[in-house]
Amino acid sequence: MGSVNAGLQESIAGVREVQAFNREEESIDQFKRTNAANRDANVRAASFTSALNPVLEALGYVALGLVVVVGGLSVLRNEPLLGTEIISLGTVFAFLQYIQRFNQPITQIAVLWANIQSAVAGGERIFGLLDTEIEIEDQPNAKVMPQIQGRVEFDHVQAGYKSDQPVLKGVDFVAETGQMVAIVGPTGAGKTTIINLIPRFYDVMDGVVRIDGIDVRTVTQESLRQQIGIVLQDTFLFSDTVMNNIRYGRLGATDEEVIAAAKVVAADTFIERLPESYQTVLGERGSGLSQGQRQLIAIARVALMNPRILILDEATSSVDTRTERLIQKAFEQILKGRTSFVIAHRLSTIRNANLVMMLKDGEIIERGTHQSLLEKRGAYYDLYMSQFRREEEPEPSANGSSTETVAK
Ligand SMILES: Nc1ncnc2c1ncn2[C@@H]1O[C@H](COP(=O)(O)OP(=O)(O)O)[C@@H](O)[C@H]1O
Ligand SMILES: [Mg+2]
Structure with a gap:
C-alpha cells in the first residue's frame, strides 16, 4: 500500500x-x-x-x-x-x-x-x-543567543552531506556587521551549503561558524533562527490567505504591519489585484501564483520579520529586474547596520556588495569587491564576461537600466 x-x-x-x-x-x-x-x-x-x-x-x-x-x-x-x-x-x-x-x-x-x-x-x-536520529540538536547546556550584531565568521569550515565527501573544503571568511556579501559561482559549487550553515541547518565537519564570536553550535536553535531571515531557492507558501502567509514571518503582526511589509518589497501592487486582495486563499504550495509572485510573498515575510541577518538564496531569480531593484532598495533600508548574504545571478545585485566571494568546487577562489575582482582579470572576470556583460550592454553606466536582460 x-x-x-x-x-x-x-x-x-x-x-x-x-x-x-x-x-x-x-x-x-x-x-x-x-x-x-x-x-x-x-x-x-x-x-x-x-x-x-x-x-x-x-x-x-x-x-x-x-x-x-x-x-x-x-x-x-x-x-x-x-x-x-x-x-x-x-x-x-x-x-x-x-x-x-x-x-x-x-x-x-x-x-x-x-x-x-x-x-x-x-x-x-x-x-x-x-527512530530517525535528529541530526541537529541543542547542546544540553545551550545558551540563548544574545541580540545579534551581525559579524559572521567562517573559520576553516569543512562541511558536506555525506561524512566522506566534504562539499566545502576549508571555507574561511569574515562578514563584518552591516556588510552585504555576495556569493557567486557555478551551480553545485556549494553556495547554498555555505548559507545552510549560518542558521545551523547542518553542522560543520571541521572548523567553526561564529556569529558575533559565538559558535552557532553552543546556542539554542530557536534563539539563533529567530534572528536570521532566510528566503530560499524554492519558496514554500501554505494553502492559506496571502495575509497569513506573510504574517508567518512574525505571528503577532497586525494586518497593517503585514500590508506595510508587502509595500516595502513592492509586493502590494500585485496582491491588490488578486480577486480578494490580501484575503485570497492560495492553493497548495502557493499554486495560483507565478513563481515571481511567490518569491515576493516570501520576501515580504522576511521583511516583516525584520531580522538581524538576512539570507537571500537566488530569492529574486524569478522576478523582473525592476522589481528586484525595488526589493534591494527596500532591504538597504531594512538592513542598515545588519548583515546580508545574497546569492544571485544578476550583476545589479552583486555590484553593490561589500564583499564578493567566488566559489568553485567548495573553495573560495577569489574575493574582493566587484571592481577589484574585475581588475584582477581572474575567474570572476571570466564569469562576468560570459554571464553578466549582456546585462550591462544596453546602458553601461553604473545605475543599470530597466532593459537589463536576465542572465541565467
Ligand atoms: N541534501 C544534500 N544531500 C547530499 N548532497 C547535497 C545536498 N545538497 C547539496 N548537495 C551536494 O552539494 C554540492 C553543493 O550543492 P549546493 O551548495 O546546493 O550548490 P549551489 O547552491 O552552489 O548550486 C552539490 O554537489 C550537491 O550535489
Ligand atoms: Mg544553491
Missing part, C-alpha cells in the same frame, strides 16, 4: 512533467505494476488465511474423533486408557469440551494473524520514522 500511495502521489504532483515529456503511458504502466504487486500480496494473504481456517477446523474434528474413539473404547471395554488407569464416561465428555475450548482461541489467532502481520508491517514503518 505504501508503494502504491507513494507512486500515485508522485505522479499526481509531477503531472506537468509527465504531460510535458509524454510519459502518461509509462506512469499508467508503473501504477498498474505496483497496483498488481499490491493485489498479488493481498491475494496471497487472503489465500493463506482462508486455507488456515479449514485446516485448523479439520484438525479439531480429528482430535474430537480420537477422543471419542480411544476414550469411548476404553470406557466400553473397561480397560485402562493407554495403560494408565480406568476412566469414566464423564471424563471422556469433559475432554470433548476441553478440545473445543482449546481449538477456539487457536482458530481465532489464525484469523487475526493476517491483521497482526499488516499491523507489524505498518508499525515497522512508523517506528522507522520515529
